[in-house]
Amino acid sequence: MKESLDNYISRCINCGFCEAVCPTLDAADFQAYYGARGRVNLAKEFLNSSLSEDSVINSFNSCLHCNACLAVCPAGISAGEISEQMKFLAKRKDPLAIFIARNIIKYGDPLNIGKRATFWSRGLKFNDSSEYLLYTARMYQLMPYNSAVSILRKKFGNGILKVFSNIMREIGFSGALLAPFVERKKIEEFNSILINIYKLITDSGVEVRYLGEDEPYSGAMLLELGFKEEFNEYANWLVNFFKSKGVKKIITIDPHTYTLLKFQIKEYVDFPFEVIFYLDLVKKEVKFNGSITIHQACHLERYGEKYRKYNEILSGTRIIYPYHFNEKTLCCGGPDEVLFPDMTDKIADRRYQELKSTNADYILTMCPICYVNLKKDDKVIDISQFISNF
Amino acid sequence: MDLIEFFERKNINFLSKREEMIPYVKDASYFPGSLPRAVVLPKDENEISEVLSKCNEENVKVVTRGGGTSLTGSSASIQDSIVISTLRLNKILDFSGGDRYVHAQAGVRIDDLNGFLQSKGFVYPPDPASSLASTVGGTISTNAGGLRGTYYGSTKEWVLGLGVVLADGKIIKTGGKVLKRSIGYDLTSIFIGAEGTLGIIYDAYLKIVPKIERFQRLLAFFNKPEDLGKAVFQLKDRGLNPLGAEFADKISMNIISRISGISIPSGSEMLLILDIPIQEVNEYEKALSIIKEVNPIDVKILNQTESELVYKARKGLYSALLNEREREGEFIIIGDVVVPSSEVPESLKEIQELIKRFGLKTSLFGHIGDGNIHANIFTNLNSKEEMEKAEKFLEELGDVALAHHGSVSAEHGIGYEKKNLLMKEFMYKNSPTNLDLMKSIKRIFDPNNILNPGKVFDL
Ligand SMILES: Cc1cc2nc3c(=O)[nH]c(=O)nc-3n(C[C@H](O)[C@H](O)[C@H](O)COP(=O)(O)OP(=O)(O)OC[C@H]3O[C@@H](n4cnc5c(N)ncnc54)[C@H](O)[C@@H]3O)c2cc1C
Ligand code: SF4
Ligand code: SF4
Numbered sequence: 001m002k003e004s005l006d007n008y009i010s011r012c013i014n015c016g017f018c019e020a021v022c023p024t025l026d027a028a029d030f031q032a033y034y035g036a037r038g039r040v041n042l043a044k045e046f047l048n049s050s051l052s053e054d055s056v057i058n059s060f061n062s063c064l065h066c067n068a069c070l071a072v073c074p075a076g077i078s079a080g081e082i083s084e085q086m087k088f089l090a091k092r093k094d095p096l097a098i099f100i101a102r103n104i105i106k107y108g109d110p111l112n113i114g115k116r117a118t119f120w121s122r123g124l125k126f127n128d129s130s131e132y133l134l135y136t137a138r139m140y141q142l143m144p145y146n147s148a149v150s151i152l153r154k155k156f157g158n159g160i161l162k163v164f165s166n167i168m169r170e171i172g173f174s175g176a177l178l179a180p181f182v183e184r185k186k187i188e189e190f191n192s193i194l195i196n197i198y199k200l201i202t203d204s205g206v207e208v209r210y211l212g213e214d215e216p217y218s219g220a221m222l223l224e225l226g227f228k229e230e231f232n233e234y235a236n237w238l239v240n241f242f243k244s245k246g247v248k249k250i251i252t253i254d255p256h257t258y259t260l261l262k263f264q265i266k267e268y269v270d271f272p273f274e275v276i277f278y279l280d281l282v283k284k285e286v287k288f289n290g291s292i293t294i295h296q297a298c299h300l301e302r303y304g305e306k307y308r309k310y311n312e313i314l315s316g317t318r319i320i321y322p323y324h325f326n327e328k329t330l331c332c333g334g335p336d337e338v339l340f341p342d343m344t345d346k347i348a349d350r351r352y353q354e355l356k357s358t359n360a361d362y363i364l365t366m367c368p369i370c371y372v373n374l375k376k377d378d379k380v381i382d383i384s385q386f387i388s389n390f
Numbered sequence: 391m392d393l394i395e396f397f398e399r400k401n402i403n404f405l406s407k408r409e410e411m412i413p414y415v416k417d418a419s420y421f422p423g424s425l426p427r428a429v430v431l432p433k434d435e436n437e438i439s440e441v442l443s444k445c446n447e448e449n450v451k452v453v454t455r456g457g458g459t460s461l462t463g464s465s466a467s468i469q470d471s472i473v474i475s476t477l478r479l480n481k482i483l484d485f486s487g488g489d490r491y492v493h494a495q496a497g498v499r500i501d502d503l504n505g506f507l508q509s510k511g512f513v514y515p516p517d518p519a520s521s522l523a524s525t526v527g528g529t530i531s532t533n534a535g536g537l538r539g540t541y542y543g544s545t546k547e548w549v550l551g552l553g554v555v556l557a558d559g560k561i562i563k564t565g566g567k568v569l570k571r572s573i574g575y576d577l578t579s580i581f582i583g584a585e586g587t588l589g590i591i592y593d594a595y596l597k598i599v600p601k602i603e604r605f606q607r608l609l610a611f612f613n614k615p616e617d618l619g620k621a622v623f624q625l626k627d628r629g630l631n632p633l634g635a636e637f638a639d640k641i642s643m644n645i646i647s648r649i650s651g652i653s654i655p656s657g658s659e660m661l662l663i664l665d666i667p668i669q670e671v672n673e674y675e676k677a678l679s680i681i682k683e684v685n686p687i688d689v690k691i692l693n694q695t696e697s698e699l700v701y702k703a704r705k706g707l708y709s710a711l712l713n714e715r716e717r718e719g720e721f722i723i724i725g726d727v728v729v730p731s732s733e734v735p736e737s738l739k740e741i742q743e744l745i746k747r748f749g750l751k752t753s754l755f756g757h758i759g760d761g762n763i764h765a766n767i768f769t770n771l772n773s774k775e776e777m778e779k780a781e782k783f784l785e786e787l788g789d790v791a792l793a794h795h796g797s798v799s800a801e802h803g804i805g806y807e808k809k810n811l812l813m814k815e816f817m818y819k820n821s822p823t824n825l826d827l828m829k830s831i832k833r834i835f836d837p838n839n840i841l842n843p844g845k846v847f848d849l
Pocket of ligand 1: 417453454455456459464465520524527528535585587801845
């Protein structure tokens with residue numbers, strides 16, 4: 001953020017437009033503490049020293065950073081940005097958040113899943129001298145393990161999970177510990193999406209390089225969970241890591257990594273690499289006689305640009321848009337999974353119902369987090385699966 | 391039993407921690423508001439009724455809050471009061487295109503209502519610029535207007551019936567599904583514009599119409615505000631009925647030009663954006679010839695793309711004005727007056743003179759089709775001197791409206807902001823009894839003065 005937080009907030013006119021589109025407000029049964037305007041008001045009071053950190057932090061921690069608020073604010077303010085800055089200021093962090101942050105810093109992976117992140121690539125051909133790096137950032141691979149954490153949470157409750165994460169962050173953690181709770185089917189499902197993405201790129205005539213087990217996570221969650229200094233360090237490390245590998249062009253395959261590397265990271269480090277979203281490279285026109293609806297990712301719509309390249313690929317298909325689409329697209333609730341899982345469930349359910357009510361034959365997602373949260377029936381598929389199949 | 395215990399025992403959703411209540415203190419005006427005792431989020435009218443009857447018994451003040459977008463302080467919270475948020479009352483209950491009504495709960499936001507209706511080919515016409523956030527209950531309670539007000543009128547034309555909880559907790563239903571009804575006093579209308587001082591609306595039957603799809607948008611540029619006023623009056627006087635007629639002064643016109651990319655001919659001081667419905671083919675040609683009689687600098691007939699760009703620019707005008715704020719603590723106070731169309735030419739001229747005399751950076755725009763002029767005054771809220779000056783300006787703006795047979799408040803209501811101006815309007819009409827009647831009505835509906843006291847007038 002270029003200007004001071006005080007200054008930024010002072011532009012707010014309290015019109016409440018942001019509150020009207022903020023998904024966490026509805027999910028919290030309309031308590032304004034969990035709405036965008038509430039967040040702006042509370043940040044103001046906190047900065048005036050009239051409220052303690054403990055009393056306000058849940059308001060900011062529950063923000064999805066979906067930027068729906070920014071898209072409607074007449075004063076050009078993002079309550080999501082304010083929440084991020086407030087999380088940076090917070091001195092006390094949640095044990096689960098600390099656990100994840102430590103894993104990222106220590107292992108380059110929020111859940112330290114190690115070489116499990118590479119299984120999808122077995123038998124595929126990569127070209128180490130290609131100028132294009134296929135950078136999965138381990139996102140799709142992490143999803144089955146995230147789901148396992150959710151299952152554990154539901155089984156044992158949040159309290160136990162926090163105690164467990166306190167212990168684990170001291171003695172070290174390996175994703176292998178989660179393995180008994182991970183569904184094999186889910187691993188295969190995500191690996192097959194990764195293979196689809198790989199094929200879409202290579203079938204379009206682009207050879208790619210892949211770093212295998214060396215490939216680190218992007219660090220996005222450090223920002224989302226409020227670890228600014230740590231992200232700063234991590235970002236510097238990441239840049240040097242890419243430089244040491246002679247990387248020039250980075251193909252990202254999920255919206256969070258894409259916008260992090262294309263826009264957000266530049267506030268922290270000089271990022272001298274070209275960043276591409278994989279759909280840019282796909283040369284295929286889909287032919288499908290039925291109808292689809294698309295769940296556009298917040299990060300593609302409201303972070304720095306409106307990314308709609310997929311429209312060209314889908315131009316021969318009938319798209320039935322849901323009520324919230326384009327820059328008004330509704331978040332899947334995913335970013336609240338770590339600290340406010342009940343909110344995630346409610347938001348995901350609302351969005352799924354909205355998409356379903358279009359009665360389209362398929363519901364397309366374009367982000368692994370959205371996919372996990374909205375995958376409530378077989379109609380929901382990743383855009384790469386749809387493009388591959390038709 | 392204290393109130394908090396009462397809510398707990400009755401299992402009513404409430405908030406009472408300071409951090410939970412702070413977001414309910416202010417509305418979109420510059421009035422600071424005060425911390426309430428608790429905020430209640432009722433799920434239905436029965437819970438509202440329980441809360442109100444308890445508050446009435448214990449003499450506790452109650453502030454109703456919908457979208458909290460009021461520009462006059464009308465939904466700002468009062469010290470030690472109970473704030474009732476209507477946002478959980480967010481269901482559309484019933485709809486009939488054939489009967490031309492939609493039945494919605496009070497907390498439904500106007501854009502959500504119209505999103506639903508649009509899928510059925512209908513529209514609920516009142517369209518305040520705050521429609522994204524403002525609610526059915528809030529817009530009824532301020533009698534909101536909007537961009538299409540010149541064609542459709544303001545909210546009061548569209549309310550068929552209401553469900554209301556009175557101050558003592560009694561639940562009443564007025565009007566209903568039918569488009570007309572002649573049964574003595576019109577109890578529905580008493581709650582329209584009442585700003586939460588007479589009862590709490592929990593649902594409403596609202597009139598709807600099929601959406602008008604086809605219209606032609608024109609831009610006309612004028613050198614003198616009087617000419618713009620004359621053009622609008624002539625259009626209406628000669629039988630045309632614009633779907634929308636918006637105006638912008640030089641500051642606002644420049645912004646619209648910047649956003650839409652449409653150039654401004656030199657010498658232009660005022661812009662008119664006109665939407666003429668295409669029901670009969672020659673309607674917009676007639677509009678064109680009438681405007682040309684009034685010496686415009688230029689008239690542009692917009693194609694589809696330009697038309698959309700201009701609409702976007704007009705919708706984003708307020709937001710762009712906000713970005714023109716240069717000083718810390720600067721806020722835009724919006725003056726909101728209305729005059730008959732025939733008085734627009736003179737009024738606009740006088741208001742521009744007023745702006746010059748006061749020397750406050752001010753931009754004019756508004757729904758000129760129904761004579762509604764908004765004066766956007768850039769004011770530093772931290773400067774006592776500037777605030778006093780702005781208040782004086784608003785008072786004189788009201789004087790101009792009254793001198794031209796208009797009103798001191800077109801669509802934003804009274805709240806805290808215009809209590810003096812309301813009295814002024816009645817005095818100007820030589821009809822101070824109006825205020826006595828209002829006070830008598832208030833005493834009948836709310837004998838203990840618990841509902842939004844200190845707003846609209848002091849008892
Ligand atoms: C950017 C911006 C643009 C605006 N543009 C316009 C415009 O074009 N036209 C216009 O007319 N106004 C406009 N307004 C003003 C404002 O939006 C309207 O006054 C609107 O009607 C308020 O609706 P709300 O739901 O936010 O009500 P609130 O602000 O919550 O409440 C307004 C009043 O109604 C009362 N109230 C709310 N709900 C109920 C209920 N259920 N029962 C009884 N009383 C209730 C409150 O106590 C209060 O007195 C604008 C405001 C902003 C911030
Ligand atoms: S939309 Fe913008 S100006 Fe309005 S309340 Fe939210 S942050 Fe403030
Ligand atoms: S970023 Fe999303 S969740 Fe956060 S305040 Fe804005 S709209 Fe709400």
